[in-house]
Amino acid sequence: MSQDLPMTAYALLGLLTFGDPEVTAYELKQRADSTLRFYWTSPAMSQVYSETQRLADLGLVTASGEGRATRYRIADAGRDALRSWIEETQVGFPVWKHPVALRLIIGHVSDPARLRSMLVDYLADLEETRRDLQEVRDRLVGADAVGEPLRYPSLVADWGLAHFDSERDITRDLLVRLDEETT
Amino acid sequence: MSQDLPMTAYALLGLLTFGDPEVTAYELKQRADSTLRFYWTSPAMSQVYSETQRLADLGLVTASGEGRATRYRIADAGRDALRSWIEETQVGFPVWKHPVALRLIIGHVSDPARLRSMLVDYLADLEETRRDLQEVRDRLVGADAVGEPLRYPSLVADWGLAHFDSERDITRDLLVRLDEETT
DNA sequence: ACAGCCATGTAACTCGTTACATGATTAC
């Protein structure tokens, strides 16, 4: 039962459990961009194509080739695979790749002005991304009552918003400390 | 000048600018495990071997094969590459892969008890990782005065600690909300 | 009709991993 698929495969299966049950790879990529990207990497378009094909080969989704594009729908076997993935596999600790922190660590080979502008830019990016997520979250309002499937995306969106807020606070604080030190 | 290397290469170059200037691949991996892993992925041992070799081929580090193992030291060209990487390349937004959030999003295909225990486990992992980072940070005390190279790792460690604290708070809050809903 | 974008794929390639092979060092 525990077919060992890449995480992205499960992520895509998960996306297929929401909303219109029959979607093209393109639409699936859009779903990934609007939600998945905040907690995972949104897969490249090409990977969505190849991964959906694999899922179809394994019988975890059914492919129907009516129009020009293939449309996918999650199969019962897919739901089973998803459930057992959630319940049986080990969860693991979050990994992040933080290019700002990575550069700041070796701040001594750079100069304070560069570090400062890097953090300022990061603050702007943070704000923008937070706005995007807020929009996503706003669109869930009304469909996210307790018991609804979208309840959970809504909870996770709140999580993400809080995370971005915290990250903003920390970064601001860091800027203050840097400024104090260089004067 | 802007040789396009994988991020990991720059990360390793960065690690070579601290402490004992001449290290083996093994020791470099240890440095990565103790600091890098909190803000980036710590590369696999094998990748450290291959990446250091590439850096040597490019002349960014010098390899000296005295003992059994090859020892590496950052070269002037390496410092230049590192500097120009920090100052010229685009920084990009942090990416994280959050297996807990990913599973929670599709909470509707699981059951509340499983979700709950997943979050509880996550809290424990968070605490442990935070402890590890605190240890690393403690070891910096004394060598992290303003102006010292280790000043920046110290700042970034504080950043990480604050991040873990925030993540803990959010997760606790999430647990409360989940419990409220299921009763 | 044609310029530009939307959409569907395929191919080549790289990063980074796990698995494997092997040699040195230490503990008992």
Next chain:
DNA sequence: GTAATCATGTAACGAGTTACATGGCTGT
């Protein structure tokens, strides 16, 4: 002296990317 661990690599593989090719759709 032998088991366990530390250390140094190599090889095979896989996930995920960018680049490429192509077809349909839309506005003017």
